[in-house]
Amino acid sequence: MSGTHRRGFLTRTRNAVAALCGAASPLGLAVADTTKAQGAPNSGYGSRSRFETIRRWITPSRFPTSTASWTPLGDLDGIITPSALHYERHHGGVPDIDPATHELLVHGLVDRPLTFSLAELRRFPVTNRICFIECSGNSYREWHGPGGADVQQTHGLTSCSQWSGVLLRTVLAEAGVQADAQWVVAEGADGAAMTRSIPLAKCLDDVLLATAQNGEALRPEQGYPVRLLVPGYEGSISVKWLRRLKLTATPYYTREETSKYTDLMPDGRAREFTFVMEAKSVITSPSAGQRLAGQGFHEIRGLAWSGRGRITRVEVSTDGGRNWHEAELHGPVLPVCHTRFTLPWEWRGEATQLMSRATDETGYRQPTREELAAARGPHSFYHYNAIQRWLVGSDGSIRNV
Numbered sequence: 001m002s003g004t005h006r007r008g009f010l011t012r013t014r015n016a017v018a019a020l021c022g023a024a025s026p027l028g029l030a031v032a033d034t035t036k037a038q039g040a041p042n043s044g045y046g047s048r049s050r051f052e053t054i055r056r057w058i059t060p061s062r063f064p065t066s067t068a069s070w071t072p073l074g075d076l077d078g079i080i081t082p083s084a085l086h087y088e089r090h091h092g093g094v095p096d097i098d099p100a101t102h103e104l105l106v107h108g109l110v111d112r113p114l115t116f117s118l119a120e121l122r123r124f125p126v127t128n129r130i131c132f133i134e135c136s137g138n139s140y141r142e143w144h145g146p147g148g149a150d151v152q153q154t155h156g157l158t159s160c161s162q163w164s165g166v167l168l169r170t171v172l173a174e175a176g177v178q179a180d181a182q183w184v185v186a187e188g189a190d191g192a193a194m195t196r197s198i199p200l201a202k203c204l205d206d207v208l209l210a211t212a213q214n215g216e217a218l219r220p221e222q223g224y225p226v227r228l229l230v231p232g233y234e235g236s237i238s239v240k241w242l243r244r245l246k247l248t249a250t251p252y253y254t255r256e257e258t259s260k261y262t263d264l265m266p267d268g269r270a271r272e273f274t275f276v277m278e279a280k281s282v283i284t285s286p287s288a289g290q291r292l293a294g295q296g297f298h299e300i301r302g303l304a305w306s307g308r309g310r311i312t313r314v315e316v317s318t319d320g321g322r323n324w325h326e327a328e329l330h331g332p333v334l335p336v337c338h339t340r341f342t343l344p345w346e347w348r349g350e351a352t353q354l355m356s357r358a359t360d361e362t363g364y365r366q367p368t369r370e371e372l373a374a375a376r377g378p379h380s381f382y383h384y385n386a387i388q389r390w391l392v393g394s395d396g397s398i399r400n401v
C-alpha cells in the first residue's frame with residue numbers, strides 16, 4: 001500500500017520535473033510527452049485571454065470623437081481599473097503625440113517662462129499616487145429617474161489608477177510664481193484645446209503632472225505623454241495632452257467653465273467652479289442587468305469614493321432603506337481613492353431593494369435622490385452623487401429604479 005503511494009508520488013514528481021525541464025532534463029528523469037501540444041510562446045507585451053470579452057460601453061453619438069466610454073464596474077474586482085478599461089472622455093478625439101517633440105510651456109505671472117521636454121520633466125523627483133478620476137457628468141441620467149441599464153451605464157465614468165509623475169509645485173518653483181498669481185490656466189494639445197482654470201493653492205498642494213498610469217506610460221486616451229491629475233476635482237480639470245500652463249490673477253472663464261461645467265440652481269443662478277467630487281458609492285454586484293443565481297448566500301460588493309479624502313464608513317440596506325448594516329471596508333483605504341466594501345447577504349427569494357451610502361472623513365454622508373434634488377433643483381446635469389437603488393425581483397432579476 002505504502003509502496004503504491006510512493007510510486008504515485010514519484011510519478012507525479014517526475015511529471016512535474018518533466019513539465020519544468022522538458023525532454024532534455026539534466027536529471028535524466030523526464031521523458032517529454034510529445035503527444036501534447038505546446039502552448040503559445042512568450043510574448044513581449046501581454047494581452048488578456050481570448051475568452052475574456054468585457055469592454056468599455058461607448059455612449060452612442062453622432063460625434064464619435066466627442067463622446068464617452070464607460071468602465072464596466074460590475075465586472076471588475078479590487079480598486080485598480082485596468083488601463084485598457086479606464087473610462088474615456090474626449091471633446092475632440094485622441095491626438096497622436098510624439099513625446100520626442102512634445103513640450104510643456106509654463107508662462108504668465110512667473111519670473112522665468114520655461115518650456116519642458118518630456119525628458120526634462122522626468123528628471124524631477126517622482127510622486128506615485130493611487131487616485132480616482134470621475135467625470136462630473138457621471139450618473140447624469142439619474143437626475144431624472146433611473147437612466148442607465150447597468151452599473152457601467154450609471155456609474156462607469158469613474159476609474160482608479162496609480163498615477164506617477166512630478167508634483168506641479170516642483171515645476172512651478174522652477175519658473176518662480178509671482179505674488180499676484182492666483183490661478184493656473186491649463187490647456188491641452190487636442191483638437192478641443194480643452195482649457196480649464198485651477199486655483200493656484202490647489203496647484204501648490206497635490207496636483208501631479210502625470211506621465212505614467214499603473215506603472216507604464218499613460219495610454220493615449222488618458223493624455224499621453226503628460227496630463228494633469230487634480231485629485232478630488234471633477235475630471236475635466238485633469239487636462240490631458242497638457243501643453244500649456246499660464247499663471248494668471250483671475251480665472252479665464254473658458255467655455256468649459258461657463259456654458260459647460262456649471263450647475264443651474266433653482267433660483268436661476270449658476271454654481272461655477274464646483275470642483276470637488278462629493279462622496280459617492282454604488283453596489284457593483286449584485287447590480288442592474290445581473291441576475292441572482294439562486295437563493296442563499298450572496299456577497300454584496302461595491303465601491304465608495306470621495307474627492308474630500310478617505311471613506312470612513314459604508315452602510316448597506318437590503319430592504320429598501322429600512323435597515324442599514326455596516327459594510328466591511330477592504331484596505332487599502334486611501335484618500336481620494338476607490339474603496340472596496342462588502343457585506344454578506346442571505347437572499348430568501350423576496351423582492352427587495354439594495355442600496356449603499358458612503359460617509360467620508362469630513363463627516364459628509366451621501367444624500368438620497370430626494371435630498372439632492374431638493375438642494376439643487378430640477379435643472380442639474382453634473383455632480384449627481386445620490387444613493388443608488390437596485391430593485392431585486394423575486395425571479396432574481398435586478399433593475400435600476
Ligand SMILES: Nc1nc2c(c(=O)[nH]1)N[C@H]1C(S)=C(S)[C@@H](COP(=O)(O)O)O[C@H]1N2
Pocket residue numbers: 086087088089090091092133134135136187188189190192193194221222223234235236237238239240241
Ligand atoms: N485635453 C483634454 N483634456 C481633457 C478632456 C478633453 O477632452 N481634452 N476631457 C476632460 C474630461 S471632461 C474628463 S472627465 C477627463 C477624462 O479623463 P480620461 O479620459 O482619462 O478618463 O479628462 C479631461 N481632460
Ligand SMILES: [Mo]
Pocket residue numbers: 089134135136137235236
Ligand atoms: Mo468630464
